[in-house]
Amino acid sequence: MSTNQLDKKSEAWSALFSEPMSDLVKRYTASVFFDKRLWQADIEGSLAHAGMLAAQGIITAADLEAIERGMAQIRAEIEDGSFEWKLDLEDVHLNIEARLTQLVGDAGKRLHTGRSRNDQVATDVRLWLRGEIDLIVPLLEELQTALVDVAEQNIDVILPGFTHLQVAQPVSFAHHLLAYVEMFSRDAERFADVRRRTNRLPLGSAALAGTTYPLDRALVARKLGMVDAQGEPQICQNSLDGVSDRDFAIEFTAAASLCMVHISRLSEELILWMSQNFGFVKIADRFTTGSSIMPQKKNPDVPELARGKTGRVVGHLMGLITLMKGQPLAYNKDNQEDKEPLFDTVDTLKDTLRIFVEMVGGQPDAATGAKSGGITVNAQAMEAAAQKGYATATDLADYLVKKGLPFRDAHETVAHAVKAASSHNCDLSELPLTVLQSFNPSIEKDVYEALSLRGSLNARNTLGGTAPAQVRAQIARHRSRLG
Ligand code: ARG
Numbered sequence: 001m002s003t004n005q006l007d008k009k010s011e012a013w014s015a016l017f018s019e020p021m022s023d024l025v026k027r028y029t030a031s032v033f034f035d036k037r038l039w040q041a042d043i044e045g046s047l048a049h050a051g052m053l054a055a056q057g058i059i060t061a062a063d064l065e066a067i068e069r070g071m072a073q074i075r076a077e078i079e080d081g082s083f084e085w086k087l088d089l090e091d092v093h094l095n096i097e098a099r100l101t102q103l104v105g106d107a108g109k110r111l112h113t114g115r116s117r118n119d120q121v122a123t124d125v126r127l128w129l130r131g132e133i134d135l136i137v138p139l140l141e142e143l144q145t146a147l148v149d150v151a152e153q154n155i156d157v158i159l160p161g162f163t164h165l166q167v168a169q170p171v172s173f174a175h176h177l178l179a180y181v182e183m184f185s186r187d188a189e190r191f192a193d194v195r196r197r198t199n200r201l202p203l204g205s206a207a208l209a210g211t212t213y214p215l216d217r218a219l220v221a222r223k224l225g226m227v228d229a230q231g232e233p234q235i236c237q238n239s240l241d242g243v244s245d246r247d248f249a250i251e252f253t254a255a256a257s258l259c260m261v262h263i264s265r266l267s268e269e270l271i272l273w274m275s276q277n278f279g280f281v282k283i284a285d286r287f288t289t290g291s292s293i294m295p296q297k298k299n300p301d302v303p304e305l306a307r308g309k310t311g312r313v314v315g316h317l318m319g320l321i322t323l324m325k326g327q328p329l330a331y332n333k334d335n336q337e338d339k340e341p342l343f344d345t346v347d348t349l350k351d352t353l354r355i356f357v358e359m360v361g362g363q364p365d366a367a368t369g370a371k372s373g374g375i376t377v378n379a380q381a382m383e384a385a386a387q388k389g390y391a392t393a394t395d396l397a398d399y400l401v402k403k404g405l406p407f408r409d410a411h412e413t414v415a416h417a418v419k420a421a422s423s424h425n426c427d428l429s430e431l432p433l434t435v436l437q438s439f440n441p442s443i444e445k446d447v448y449e450a451l452s453l454r455g456s457l458n459a460r461n462t463l464g465g466t467a468p469a470q471v472r473a474q475i476a477r478h479r480s481r482l483g
Contacts (some may be wrong), residue, residue, distance in 0.1 A: 057362045114211040140188040198252065201226045420435065
């Protein structure tokens with residue numbers, strides 16, 4: 001095959017084809033316009049493969065040197081935008097290989113020895129995704145830190161905790177935010193776990209059955225950093241599986257979906273809290289937009305979009321898992337469809353995390369590093385809302401239990417007290433002692449401490465509870481964990 005023949009994809013593999021592809025089929029089957037994004041992984045994978053081929057004496061040191069020189073130039077061309085991506089060459093792999101051959105001749109043609117695009121693309125996607133996970137996990141840590149920062153400033157701020165979106169019991173706003181820190185820390189754990197299974201080497205599987213060349217797969221794995229915590233090479237152990245399964249991408253998208261669901265829950269709360277009926281928090285104006293008709297409006301567009309984009313990421317999970325279903329072994333072209341959902345999942349998640357880091361925690365000042373412009377909290381509005389809805393009714397029941405009543409009886413007694421308070425349109429803590437004693441004579445003056453919001457919080461002093469002492473301990477744990 002002459003060097004310039006590689007300009008046409010149909011000529012890149014065989015003289016077998018008797019007619020050229022139509023433009024529509026070319027466009028339909030090509031992936032270069034989206035998979036060119038894998039170029040760094042493709043070059044990295046090729047260099048590791050070539051280095052191993054030379055170490056094994058399958059290609060010469062001179063060939064390796066030529067391949068390295070050619071790849072350095074290709075890298076420079078892609079970076080400065082002068083690389084000419086050709087639809088005719090279908091995908092990122094054939095584009096780079098064709099240019100390499102143009103630049104260094106026969107050495108370029110030897111690169112593909114013992115390799116197929118099937119194990120090449122599986123390797124590239126894994127390398128690329130590993131790099132993205134390594135960017136996502138720190139973003140999740142930044143978001144946790146931003147939430148812990150806001151929590152630390154609001155340990156003594158009380159808002160109504162809800163169940164069924166009905167006022168249930170008072171909680172510390174810090175405690176509420178730390179619930180999200182737990183969720184995002186599990187998300188980070190999940191991504192770290194997905195990374196372990198992503199970081200395994202398909203190269204050496206070749207098209208599907210392995211190869212006749214004496215490849216050193218462990219060497220390639222080491223060169224690519226596909227090793228475990230002990231430095232042991234991580235290699236796909238079955239060639240048919242190695243080229244064909246995309247479960248690592250599906251797992252990643254599942255982890256991303258859960259993370260977006262957590263973002264979506266937080267978004268929903270911000271949206272509620274920002275509404276005039278709550279008035280609990282404000283987010284900086286730059287995360288909101290006005291209305292073209294209603295001059296008074298400030299709409300929480302960013303949290304709303306994040307909630308909406310969750311659907312899109314969950315959709316990508318459905319797309320990928322359905323893509324895999326029903327594929328016989330081994331590689332099928334269906335798998336080319338793994339890329340756009342995966343890329344969009346990564347882009348959406350990273351952008352969403354970046355924007356939430358700033359929206360929650362604010363922006364650092366260039367000189368001092370001090371952050372400002374994050375969530376503003378209206379502690380009075382929160383506390384006023386916690387005063388409504390008999391949030392401390394359970395505390396009265398617990399008080400009676402301590403006086404010796406069985407819990408079920410205490411529960412019933414308090415229901416009567418709530419009924420009385422609500423007919424007087426007041427809180428339980430506003431009922432005179434004599435009235436409270438009419439429900440149970442064992443009630444004494446200290447009941448008012450139990451009925452206060454702060455008393456209620458302080459009383460929930462078990463591990464994981466909302467008492468300020470517990471919240472402080474959790475903040476300290478998160479601080480030492482997050483560094
Ligand atoms: N562009 C293809 C993909 O993304 C590369 C692998 C093609 N292999 C093949 N035998 N057609 O999956």
